[in-house]
Structures are given as structure tokens and as C-alpha cells.
Amino acid sequence: MASVVLQASDVLVGYGGAPVCAPASFRLAPGKALALVGANGSGKSTLLRAVLGLLEPMGGTLRVLGEAPDERAAAFRTRVCGVLDDDAWFPALTVREHLYLTARGHGVLGANDVVTGLLEEFGLEQEQHALPVALSSGQRRRLLLAAGFARPRDLLVLDEPEQRLDRAMRDHLASRLIDEKAAGGAVLLATHDGDLVQQVADRAVFVSDEAVEVLTPAAAAARIAREPR
Numbered sequence: 001m002a003s004v005v006l007q008a009s010d011v012l013v014g015y016g017g018a019p020v021c022a023p024a025s026f027r028l029a030p031g032k033a034l035a036l037v038g039a040n041g042s043g044k045s046t047l048l049r050a051v052l053g054l055l056e057p058m059g060g061t062l063r064v065l066g067e068a069p070d071e072r073a074a075a076f077r078t079r080v081c082g083v084l085d086d087d088a089w090f091p092a093l094t095v096r097e098h099l100y101l102t103a104r105g106h107g108v109l110g111a112n113d114v115v116t117g118l119l120e121e122f123g124l125e126q127e128q129h130a131l132p133v134a135l136s137s138g139q140r141r142r143l144l145l146a147a148g149f150a151r152p153r154d155l156l157v158l159d160e161p162e163q164r165l166d167r168a169m170r171d172h173l174a175s176r177l178i179d180e181k182a183a184g185g186a187v188l189l190a191t192h193d194g195d196l197v198q199q200v201a202d203r204a205v206f207v208s209d210e211a212v213e214v215l216t217p218a219a220a221a222a223r224i225a226r227e228p229r
Contacts, residue, residue, distance in 0.1 A: 012059035044190035194221030
């Protein structure tokens with residue numbers, strides 16, 4: 001495995017030629033987690049989209065597993081998994097079918113057993129034969145997270161994964177991400193949850209239009225606590 005999973009050097013992101021935040025520089029190694037924090041609209045999600053190869057940076061250098069990110073490349077998709085803050089599922093498939101197709105499509109052995117375990121883990125056993133449209137917003141969020149854990153990955157990218165989760169499921173997510181790190185995986189997440197930052201992250205990056213600053217998890221949690229509610 002590469003010694004550096006993600007390397008960003010003065011990366012500038014935005015839309016229509018207009019940057020949404022200051023240039024960002026950070027790195028992420030295997031077995032580590034990096035949290036992006038900042039106010040709504042500060043550019044965290046846009047940075048994640050660039051890392052996932054969904055948006056071309058306006059400037060700087062961005063490398064994921066040694067290459068420029070390109071979500072069209074099969075090799076990139078087999079090693080990088082993104083769960084964004086949007087509802088991306090197969091509308092005609094049930095919850096179980098969605099997870100099974102995700103696992104099988106990425107070559108997971110024993111996909112049925114993996115799916116059964118994820119349904120139990122994310123509290124979706126009773127909804128496994130329902131279509132996503134019939135789920136509550138919290139259940140749909142758990143489905144997307146379960147789908148992320150259903151496939152192989154070296155880098156897991158999460159956009160506000162705590163959204164629409166209750167406290168117990170947030171704590172379980174933190175435990176899951178700690179296990180991800182212990183297994184050698186790298187985690188990049190944007191979040192407004194200071195507890196999640198302190199439980200999971202090794203470092204944090206505060207994102208704004210004025211500066212992008214590397215912080216300790218404790219300092220990042222303190223910044224989050226001062227955000228307007």
C-alpha cells in the first residue's frame with residue numbers, strides 16, 4: 001500500500017472559475033483519518049468532490065493513490081469509495097438488492113453474508129425488502145453508509161456522515177471508522193460533529209474562504225462548537 005493515500009498541494013476548487021475556499025494543502029496516510037471542518041458553504045463538500053474525481057481542481061496538485069483522481073477509471077473506483085450527502089441509490093431495487101448489487105459489483109466474496117451483516121449492523125433488517133423511496137431520511141442515510149462499507153476500499157470519503165443519524169448510530173459509526181483505520185484504511189470526512197472528529201480524526205483541516213488551516217481534533221471540535229446554530 002502507498003505510504004501516502006492522498007496528497008493535496010495548494011488545491012483550489014470552485015465552480016465557473018470562482019473559487020469557493022482558499023487553496024488547501026493536506027496529506028493522508030493509510031490507517032489515518034482527516035476531518036474537514038468549517039461553516040456550511042465553506043467548500044468542504046467541493047473539496048471532497050475533487051478528491052473523488054467528480055470535479056476538476058482549478059489549481060494546485062491533487063493525487064489520490066499516486067494518480068490524479070478520475071472516477072471514470074475502474075482502478076480508481078475499486079480503491080476509492082465515496083458516500084456524499086445526497087441520495088444515490090437504485091430506485092427499482094430493494095434495500096437488500098441494492099447492497100447485494102454493490103457488493104457483487106465490486107467482487108466481494110460471500111456477498112449474501114456480508115449484506116446480512118450490514119443490514120443488522122445498520123438497523124435495516126425490517127426494511128430489507130422495501131424500496132428506498134419507502135424509507136425515512138435516516139434509514140436512507142444508513143443505507144448509503146452500509147453500501148459504502150459493502151465494497152472494498154483503500155480510501156473512504158464521507159460527506160457529513162452523521163447527518164440524520166441518532167446518537168447511538170453516530171457512536172457506532174465512529175467505532176466503525178476506528179476499525180477502518182485499524183485495518184489500514186484511510187478516512188477523509190467532512191463533518192459538523194465535534195465528537196466524531198475527536199473520536200476518529202488524527203488531524204483536522206479548517207476550511208474557509210480566507211485560509212485553510214490544519215488543526216488538532218480538539219481544536220477543530222472547539223471551532224465546530226462556535227459555529228452558528
